[in-house]
Amino acid sequence: MATIRQVAMRANVSVATVSRVINNKGYVDANTRKIVLKAIEELNYVPNSVAQVLAGKKMKVIALIVPDISNPFFAELAKAIEEQARQKGYTLFLCNSSEEEQKEFGYIEVLKSKSIDGIIFATHHLNEAMLDHCRDLPVVLMDRAWIKQSLNKDTFVISARNQRGVQLAIRHLLEMGCRKIAHIYGPQQVITARERRLSYQKEVERFSWYSDSLMAPGYFQIEGGRKAIQALLKKHPDIDGVFVGNDTMAIGALKGLHQMKIEVPHQVAICGFDGIQMTRMMEPELTTIAQPIEAMGKKACQILIDLIEGNKKPKQHIEFDVQLIVRGSTKRR
Amino acid sequence: MATIRQVAMRANVSVATVSRVINNKGYVDANTRKIVLKAIEELNYVPNSVAQVLAGKKMKVIALIVPDISNPFFAELAKAIEEQARQKGYTLFLCNSSEEEQKEFGYIEVLKSKSIDGIIFATHHLNEAMLDHCRDLPVVLMDRAWIKQSLNKDTFVISARNQRGVQLAIRHLLEMGCRKIAHIYGPQQVITARERRLSYQKEVERFSWYSDSLMAPGYFQIEGGRKAIQALLKKHPDIDGVFVGNDTMAIGALKGLHQMKIEVPHQVAICGFDGIQMTRMMEPELTTIAQPIEAMGKKACQILIDLIEGNKKPKQHIEFDVQLIVRGSTKRR
DNA sequence: CTGTTAGCGCATTCAT
C-alpha cells in the first residue's frame, strides 16, 4: 500500500499538493496536477481511509441493525440499502441483533469506536437510553424501530401505512365473502405488530361474529404462524378468512392449513403483510399487503447520508403507501 | 468521545499507562490499574479503533462478499458468519456484488483502503487478478468462489461435497422409482453449478433413457427453475423425476409443475440442493441435499480470524459432508 | 513499574 508521501516523492512535490489533488481542493497548477495523477496511477495509490478519518474526514461507512437477516423482509431491505449506500460511496456494516437487546447495545459502542457515520435501526428494542448513546450520530429508524412520537423529536422515521394496509386486507377478505376473519399477530412490543393488530380490531369489532379469541400470536415466525392457525381453528372451526400480521407467518399459516387438509382459499382465505418475494412461490400464491421495501430502504439510506453530509431535510417522518396484491390465497370463484 | 489523554489526566498517569491497562500489556501496579479503570468508567471511555489501527493494531473488521443477499442461501450464510465474527469481537462488512464483477473489484479496493482484516468470498467472478489485489490480506473462499486447484495454493477453501450430494440425490430418485430424471443447472461459470451438472451426467449417462437434452439452465433463480421445468417437459413429457441444482430453482420448478397441473411427487419427483429453510414450507415439502450452511459459515469465519491473528492452519481445503433430507416432493407411497 | 516521545497517513493552517 503506497502512501501519500511516496506519491509526493515520485511527483517531486509535497504531500500537501498531493492532498490537494486527491481532494480537489485549493489551487494546484494544471501541469503539477497531471504529474501527481500520473504518480498516483503508477503507484496504484489509494488514500488510506483510516488516516483520513483520524485527520477529520468521514469514514463513509453506515451500519444497519436488523433483528434477523435470514428473514426475507430484512434481507430484501438490506439489499436495497446496501445498493444505495454503495452508489453513494458508502460501505455497509451489517449487524444482526438476533432480537437481543444486549447485542444491540454492544453494537452501538463498537460502531461508534469504529467511527462509522450513521446507523439505520430496523429493530424494536430501541429505547431512550439507546438513542442517547447515539447522540451526535445521525440515525434513521425504520419499520419496527419506531417507538412513540415523543421519542422521535430528533430522529427520522421511515414506515409504511400499516393501518391503511390492514383496512385494505380486511375489506378485501370481506368482499371475497369471508364471514369470520381471524388474525395472527406479531410480538406486541414491536410497533408494526401492534399497529396491525389494533387496526384489525378496529375494522372487525363492529361485526357480531367478532371476539378477542379470534386473535393468536405467531411471533413473526413461520412456525408461529403454523401453530397459530391450527390453534385458532380448533377454537373456531368456522373461521373462513385470516389476516396475518406478516408474510413470514402467513407462509407458516398456509402450511398449517395444508397439514389440516383445509383448502385455501375455498375453506379459508389468507392475506399476509409485507410483500416479500417468496409469497409468489407458495401454492396457492399468497395475497398480501405489499410495502415498497426497496423504495423504503433506499429512502432511509438517502436520508441518512443527507444527514451525514449536513443537508438537513425538513420532514421527520415519512410514511410509504402500501398496496393490496390479490393472489390465489384469497381468490374465490 | 473521551480520549486516552483525558483518561490519563483524570487518573494522574501517562497515556502509556492507560494504554497498558487497556491492552493488558506490560507491567502496571495493581492499584494504578484500579485508578485508571475507574477513570475509564467515569469518562465512559472507549478506545478509538481508527487511531488504534493507524498505530498498528487490527481494525477487527472482516468483509463478506456475496452475489445476492436476498437469496436465502446467502442470507443464512451471512447470518452464521456475522454471529461467529461478533463472538470473536469482529464486525462484518456486507458486500453485495449483484453478480457484477466490476463491483467486486471496486469493493476490494474500498475494503483495503478501510484497513479491513480479511475477506470471505462467496462469489464466482474471483480470478487471478482479483486474488492478486488481495495480496497480503487473509482470504477464505466459500462455496462457488472456488475456481481451480492451481489457484488455491495460498488460499483457504470451504466447500461441500457436491459430487457425493448429487449421487445421493440421483440414487434416491431412482429408488423412488424414477425412470427418466432431468436436471436443471446453474450458471456453468460457477463451480458448484458445474460440479453438480457433471456429477449428474456421470450418474445417469449409463442409462438408456439418458440424453443431453434432459438438462436445462435455470440460472440459480426461482424464475429460471420454473421456466426450465416447463421447457423440459415440453421436450420430454415422460420425465418423472428432476434433480435441481439448488433449492431456489427447485422452488421455481415446483411452481412450474403446479402451473402445469402436474402432481408432485406422483407424476414428477423433485430433489433440490442446499437445504435452505424455505424448502420445508413448500407444498409438498422439498426433498433436498442439505449443506451444513451454518457450520460452513462459522468455519470460514473461524479460519479467517485464525489467519488474521497469525495462527496458521495446515489444512487448506475443507470439504463438508452433505445430507439427503427426504420430504414430500419425492416420497412415493 | 511508569513517563516521554516518535511515528502511523493524512488534512489543514500558515507561510512563502
Added chain:
DNA sequence: ATGAATGCGCTAACAG
C-alpha cells in the same frame, strides 16, 4: 501555486 509544520488518538519502543 506550493511547502513545512501541526495534530488527529493511539501504540510501542526507550528511558528512567
